Amino acid sequence: MQSRTPPGAEPGPTRTETDSRLSAVLASVVAGARRRAVRDGDRQIDTAHLLHSLLETDPEVRSAFDDGAQVVRLLGYLVQRSIGYGLQWRGTVEDSGAVPLVKVGDFGPAKEKRWSPSATAAMETAIERADRRGEPRALGIDLLVALISDPDCRAIEVLGRAGADPKAIVRRVEEDPSTGAASADPYAETSAD
Template sequence: MQSRTPQGAEPGPTRTETDSRVSAALASVVAGARRRAVRDGDRQIDTAHLLHSLLEADPEVRAVFDEGAQVARLLGYLVQRSIGYGLQWQGTVEDSGAVPVVGAGQGAPVKETGWSPSASAAMEAAIERADLRGEPWALGLDLLAGLLADPDNRAVEVLARAGADAQVILRRIEADPLTGAAADAFADPYAETPVD
């Protein structure tokens, strides 16, 4: 049997590892992203799947956006993923040089969905944020901050297309008294490096 993980792709955290380190609400978000990836025929959960599921399920995540209209625009882009926007992502691994997917061929059901390297990194960052706060479980805002930590992933691309400023959203998360306690431990990925 051929591997369902594309060559060069990281498998990401296992379901057991993830489920043991996230809140019940975030576990539901991850399950929703997994279902969305399988339904769309994607081989891996990517950052756009996670963003979509976060926006649908987590009111604290929606609250960091400018307005309800911005969330509606984001969801509009994400819903179009399989019928237009995002078609260029099919058959590619997020953030790994667009390596073609190795799998069972077109039309074959996807039985197991792994994680893109970017989605795996975002989940690890979410868990690290919770650790730095001294909390046993990561929350939705932790995952959103993890998604925003990589300015080149699909979730940030969707945010930009919908007119949402990832840097502004990240600052709002860091200002949150619940999830921002350890914000100083994370470098701002959008900050310009000073020139000597």
């Protein structure tokens, strides 16, 4: 079988490289997203799986939202994905154009669920964000900001349905000295509105 990777393209990170760059909480989030994708019968792990697992696992991520009621609304929408609006996603590849479709990341063995291009880009962006902060491992809050930086991903669709304001979330994260230092605001260019 011929490879779909274009000549000269660099392969993505290996599982070992990626796993070593994740905090314990973020590694738990990734495992939860994998389990959720399998349980939901989805072909790929996407950004909505990652958001769902982040909200369930990481208290620091939950604190980036307005209040507990907003988190409950978000979790409600995410739970409904397998029985409601999420059915439109089943059998489709989440690709907001964040990375080329041929660069689907492999954050696990080949026999496991594959990652959508948008989820792959979010994981890579989370690691880059930790690097800019001078940290060896990405945190859940890094992944949250990475998800928000892709305006066309499924996680953003869920945030919108729950009435969450991505700009306000990023502002709260950036104001926290432990997570916001030396990080780029994905909404900096549009904050003048």
